[in-house]
Amino acid sequence: MMTNKRRIIDFTLRFLIYICSLFSVLLLIGIIVYVLVKGMSTISISFLTSVTSVLKGTVGIAGNIVNTIIIILITMVIAIPIGVGSAIYLNEYATPGKVVTVIEYATETLTGIPSIIFGLFGMMFFGERLGLGYCLLTGSLTLIIMVLPLITRNTQEALKTVPDSYRNGAYGLGSGKWYMIRTILLPSAMPGIITGAILAIGRIVGESAALLFTAGSAKMLPKGIKGLMAKPFQSGGTLTIQMYLSATSEGDFDTAFGIAVVLLIVVLAINLVTKALTKHFDVTRRE
Structure with missing residues (x-):
């Protein structure tokens, strides 16, 4: 009787897990299909290469x-060195104690x-x-503060996955x-570091609330090299x-x-690039 009861419970739980998984997949497919049906008719070469103009009717x-x-370039150029450097300090140089605990707690709180x-x-x-x-x-400086915890924590976890034998072997x-950090540790932790960086890019692409307060809403194209150089300001x-x-x-x-269609394609591309790069560096590390 106990065996039959356990089988019924196992079957019920397995059925519920499958239902939840199916619901998640159908929800994702439903959102993608709905956005594509509503927005694909708007996508064109002109839509992607021109700006809105009442005079030109575009x-x-x-x-x-x-x-x-x-914004992505400015944010990542500044955030990646700071985030990776902070993770290296916390994981390899800092002595475990109250200071490290406070820093890690502050990082988690910022997230x-x-x-x-x-x-x-x-x-x-x-x-x-x-x-x-x-x-x-x-807007970029604001986003740097937002994505730093993500990059730092992902890099920390990636560094922790590197076996201590690698460190000891290098010291020996x-x-x-x-x-050792530059030639052994960072290459071994590169899949996790890249994952954190690409996830940060995904958050930057999808951010709106913070940028409404900081970056403004102008949508004109810069004119020439000088206009492009002045665009960040x-x-x-x-x-x-x-x-x-x-x-x-x-x-x-x-x-x-x-x-929405463009953003959806960008997010899907980011996920595919993340998986491809992670797989590539995993294979390279094993070789």
Whole structure:
């Protein structure tokens, strides 16, 4: 009787797990299909390569794409060295104690703070106190604070997965600490570091609340090299900002769903790139 009862319980739990898994898959498929059906008719070469202009009668998101790329580049160029460096310090140099505990606790707390609070802080500190105003640089500096915990924690976990035998072997061969970190530790932890960096890019691409307070909403393309160099100091709306404005202020749901399709493709591409790079570095490390 106990055996039959256990079989019934196992079958019931397995059935519930399958139902939950099926619901998750169907939910994802439903969202993707709904967005594609609503937005694919808006996607065109003109939509991706032009800007919205009443005089020319065009509707496009090229300016928003450029703004998004600029914010990603500025944020990641600054955040990756700081995040990876912080993780190396915490994992390899810092002595376990109250200071490390406080730093790790602060990092975890930053991860849970709502993005709109980051936006308010960025507007008041970077925009008002430092005098940067509404511009892409203000938005990037705000996003750096947001993605640093993600990069730091992922890098820490990646460093912890490297066996201690690698460190001891390097020391036994006469290697210095920094040489060991640079040639042994970082290459071995590279899959986790890349995963953290790409997940940070995904958060940057999908962020809107913080950028509403800091980056502004301008959508014009920069003119020439000088215009491109000056763009970080000018107002600029990303794809998510434009999607929000199109759906709320302008009532243009066709454009909003078109941008949603672009964002959906970008997110799927980021996930595929993450898996491909992780697999590549795993294979390289084993070889």
